[in-house]
Amino acid sequence: MRCYEVPNDVFTHLATLSPELIKATWETLYMTVVSVLFASLLGIPLGVILVVTDKGHIKESLKLNQILGSIVNVLRSFPFLILMLALGPFTRLVVGTTIGTTATIVPLTIAAAPFVARLVETSLKEVNWGVVEASLAMGASTWQIIRKVLLPEAMPSIILGTTITTITIIGYSTMAGVIGGGGLGDLAVRYGHMRFDYVVMVTTVIILVVIVQVIQSLGNLFAAKFNKN
């Protein structure tokens, strides 16, 4: 049986570990930001297509809508841990390896994209239909309506959705250690769980809380800035 290793001088302990903490924080931020970026790149168009191809919308196509909807549902029902492992071969195809921080970005993106798609879909469906009709009456094309009406009108809501996505991805990223992705979650597990180093565990949690708070505040700030109501 191992003893608790509670250092008598918490600050010296943290100081010696600070390179690890900083590295892990960067890894978490890197994984999150890049994944959110790619997830948005995939998810926003997907969400737009889900909306405009829906019944009665500007580009109704029920077949396409059903197919995309099913794909989104299937992806969303995978637990992240399993998705991460199952996507191994695909990850290797994309980034050339199945382990490491960069390799974690692939499953994070795939997990977050359908999430983004559904959030964007919800946001766009909230856009006042009268405004869409007015645009149609003015002779706007589908693309013009998407770019000049749907997306700008839904912007505050999309920003809040992106905030939720980012925070969710931070949560997922704590499991990255399983495939050697590093990050704060991994640090907490290695030190806190395996070595009973509660100082490190608590510190990583505090850092995560701060990151989440900052992201949420930024999201609220931007959403408010775009909200003209």
Added chain:
Amino acid sequence: MIQIRDLTKIYRGAAGEVVALDSVSLRVRKGEIYGIIGFSGAGKSTLIRCVNMLERPTEGSIIVNGQEMTTLYESQLRTMRQKIGMIFQHFNLLSSRTVFENVAFPLEISGVAKAEINKKVTNLLELVGLADKAQSYPSQLSGGQKQRVGIARALANDPIVLLCDEATSALDPATTSSILELLKDINRKLDLTILMITHEMKVISEICDSVAVIEGGKIIEEGLVIDVFTQPKHSTTRRFVQTIINTDVPDKIRERLLEKGQGQIIRLSFIGDNTAEPVVSSLVKHFDVDVNILYGNIDQIQDTPFGMLIIECIGAKANCDKAVAYLRKQGLRIEVLRSAE
């Protein structure tokens, strides 16, 4: 300018078929303001939305400025729609854009150059009296101001026709009048053809030249506003007319009709310049009768006075009869509500 022939629209839903429009035909001439009035569910919105194909007709033809609308391809339809302005009951402005940007929107859609957009939008905001609100957002405007933005936006691409879907129904009476005035002004200045739907007779009486009454998806009466107002044929039309002009005999007088009396009670209706007053005074002068005015009501439909007078003619029966005969010759509509004893 707009010609609708045998337009039928059937909505097919889970609950079965709804015939929203049943073989509607009408013609809107260039430069006129044409109003369509009807109660809720009559098919007004469906009708006006068929004009720019927001609603696909089940059958029939719609010709705008010589162009058959029902057979246009998508891209042709878009080009055509740029020339058909539309304003809405709930304004439908883009909340993420300023007033200026909202008016610029249709110009961006039709690919107008930036410098040209700036010039046009500035002029349009001037026209609708909102130059000082250019940088405001719709949420900062009153209903009337929002509709002014809607009007400026609808005019941006120099439309050949303006469609108004209950444009004043969300506004209070004073604001309604100012918006109607603006529309009339634009109609005169730009010689713009306007088709508007409404459930308020006031709107029709204030600015429309022609009117059609729609009920159950059918046009039940149609014609110049002044004619339809003064001689409504259908009971629904009469109900609408009565909402603004009381052509009914007031209750007080109705009671009096039942009482026995010596005089004849007569209702005179008049349109235009031949008002009843000089006629009444000459009755007294020439026929040796006394005239008692029981009730009077004068209204104005645009520039034409229109009203009625209920008088009691007291005197010898022969004289009264002669007086009535005289009145009939004056081009007034005469109804004897109670004959003399």
